[in-house]
Amino acid sequence: TTRRSLPLMGLTAARRLLTHPTEPASYVCVSDTGLYEASGGGGYDTHSGNAEDTAANFDNMLQSLLGIINTPGENDPTKISIDDTLVILNTEFGRTPGRQGTDGRNHHPYGYVTAFIGGPITTAHKGVSGAIGKNGYATSFATPAENRIAAMLAMGMWPFAAEGFNVSDVPGATTELQAAQRSISKFLGRSV
Incomplete structure (x- = not known):
């Protein structure tokens, strides 16, 4: 039996929305x-079976994502251009560095990864911002x-509109412009 991939269906819908010929x-x-x-629901709430579930689900998501992105020189109008599209891989929290039970991991908001790929992030701006210690924090x-x-x-x-974020959400910033410049420099790898 072939399993339907909900991530692939979601990414295919995203591709169609982003590449619409007249109203993308x-x-x-x-x-x-x-x-x-x-075991905990969804694809990644792995209170048991962490390695198997996460590996299968993450591999499926990455393969599905790669399938909708133009490879260098391809220029397929029905696929997205990674040069023009920012992909963010984000999670609400990570998983504990130590086991839960025999093969699971519990919730762990103290150290996890968010990846920004494509769009304004080029090979000239690639890198890592932040670090996780040996203890997982x-x-x-x-x-x-x-x-x-x-x-x-x-x-x-502009993220600092009245209904958006505060300047104080960016440590050390005292003005909107300074908060924007710090964010662009630290997370997008660009000097302003």
């Missing part, structure tokens, strides 16, 4: 619910607010 979407969010349901990090601020700036949106 500016922003699309796809939630990866996994190819297989994890972040030693330097971006807050969820900082990640969202950087994403909005990358998409050309």
Whole structure:
């Protein structure tokens, strides 16, 4: 029996919205619910079977994502251009570095990864911002607010409107301009 891939269906819908010939979407969010349901629900809530479930679901998501992106020189109008599209791989929290039970991992918001790929992130700007120590806790990090601020700036949106984020969400910033410059420099790898 062939299993239907909900992540592939979501990414295919995103591709169609982003590559529409006359009215392409500016922003699309796809939630990866996994190819297989994890023990805690969804694709990644792995209170047991962490290695198997995460490997199968993450591999499926990455393969599905690669299938909708033009390879260098391909120029297929029905696929997205990674040069023009920012892909953000984000999670609400990570998994504990130590086991839960025999083969699971519990919730762990103290050290996890968010990846920004494509769009304004080029090979000249690639890199890592932050670090996770041997104990699984972040030693330097971006807050969820900082990640969202950087994403909005990358998409050309001003994140400091009254209904958005505060300057104080960016440590050390005292003005909107300074907060934007720090975010662009730290998370998008560009000097302003």
